[in-house]
Amino acid sequence: MPKYRTILLILLASILWTAMPTPAIAASDWPETSIDGVSYIKVERLRAFYKFKNLQGDRGYYTIGSALSGKGNRFLKMKADSQTFYINNVHFELSHPVKRNAQGEYLISKLDIVKVIDPVLRPQYIKNAENVQTVIIDPGHGGHDAGATNSAAHEADLNLKVAKKLKALLTRAGFKVVMTREADIFLTLQERVNIANKYENAIFVSIHHNSSRGSSKGIETFTLAPKGTTSPYARTLRYQDLAGNSQDSTNIALATAVHSAAILRTGAEDRGIKRARFSVLCSPKHPAILFEGGFMSNPEEARLLNTDEYQQKLAECICVGIKNYKAAMGAKPGSVPAQSASGTRSGSTSSRRIGTSTRGQTIRGGTSASRTRP
Ligand SMILES: [Zn+2]
Known part of the structure; x- marks a missing residue:
């Protein structure tokens, strides 16, 4: 390396x-x-x-x-x-x-x-972050909706393959795992959110793969756009919070943990953590991200994505990111989490002593993520 x-x-x-x-x-x-x-x-x-x-x-x-x-x-x-x-x-x-x-x-x-x-x-200052026990995995598309396609695969199948591998890894790591689908069936976007919102202490991870007309490649991770902002994936300016905006701080923390693990471990092009108002990001009451694992339209990436090894690698990246997120959310202000990021080279930080235990100031406007319960 x-x-x-x-x-x-x-x-x-x-x-x-x-x-x-x-x-x-x-x-x-x-x-x-x-x-x-x-x-x-x-x-x-x-x-x-x-x-x-x-x-x-x-x-x-x-x-x-x-x-x-x-x-x-x-x-x-x-x-x-x-x-x-x-x-x-x-x-x-x-x-x-x-x-x-x-x-x-x-x-x-x-x-x-x-x-x-x-x-x-300073994720340790995010207020009211839940202790993640359940991971809702949402393999995008399915049934009559194949998603992106290339000569070798349908996105719906690829999403499900990565999702099943992720489920196995997370289960082994002690998480409860809920899949929005485990077969090639069609679910509306609202049905996916409804499944997610049945659970407490959960995060929502939607898995997709990309396609474009050009030679685009790499990994990108989407999370909900804050109110009052636009992006190429959230063109309409909204001045009201959506349900998912109650998780603005945890959304970006989860996206950062998963995206950084994925970029690092795959060596894929870093297309960035981006903002969107996709339906599956708007309404979950949990921290939610939509992970795009690569471009099926790019011949080089399509070859990789078609292999069991690379699908496994993507699942491992997401799993490591989720573990890092859980550890970061479990940290108290003025400390570092005791749980080590297994699978990274950082080693355990449990023996580290931090000089201050004084609670720091919150930047005005807040890192608070207040809960919204339907
Ligand atoms: Zn998709």
Whole structure:
């Protein structure tokens, strides 16, 4: 494994894990600047809040963080006028582009700070996150709806194969697993959500595979768009919360855990963690993601996806991500989770002592994920 990937592996294993220092700046005092009707905050404020340094990262990017390598370190990498944003080299598509003012200072939308950056950097401050006991696996399509197709396979079948492998892994790891379908049958999107919403202490993982006319390849992970935002997959601006928005903080944490594990372990192209308002993401009362494991339209990826080994690898990635998510949600503020991320090279962190047990401030606007019960 090249050195770079080894470093990345160590970084990603800790991306959702490490306790942040007690914030020194009162978040409520941060001045906001309105740009194109969107509220922005200077990155300098964020840098001070997280006790980050200016770092010499990749050319053309502005990078802040604790360090570019080493266990437990985090860094944020951004470009002016771009929604593409990296946390420890994991690709996120922000809801609003990063801005740079006339003085050369960078700004990030307050919404992206609250809905992406803070829950990912400090998952231990997400309020009311449930202790995951049940995983709802939703193999996309089925029956008369084959999904994407190529000469070798139907997406519905491929989704089910990966889902069954994931079920076996999660069951072995002690999770209760519910499948929305275990055969080639058709279910409406609402039926899938209805199954998910029967359970408590659960997460919802929909498994799909992609197709495009071009040569696109790689893995992307979708989670619900926050209210007041749009994306290419959520074009209509909504000002009201959907049921799934009660999980905004846990949604992004789950997406980050699964997506980063998948990118790292497959070496696939990182197409990013993206926002959508797909039906299966709008209504679950649990943290929910839609995972796209690769492009059936890309000959190279189609060959891989058709193999039992790669399907197993995808299932293992998702399983590791879910375990990392559960561990991160189980961490108390000021501590790291005792459970090790099995299968990663991070090893157990159970013996680590963290200097502070003081509860930090919550960035105004909240990392709280209040429960919505129908
Ligand atoms: Zn699909």
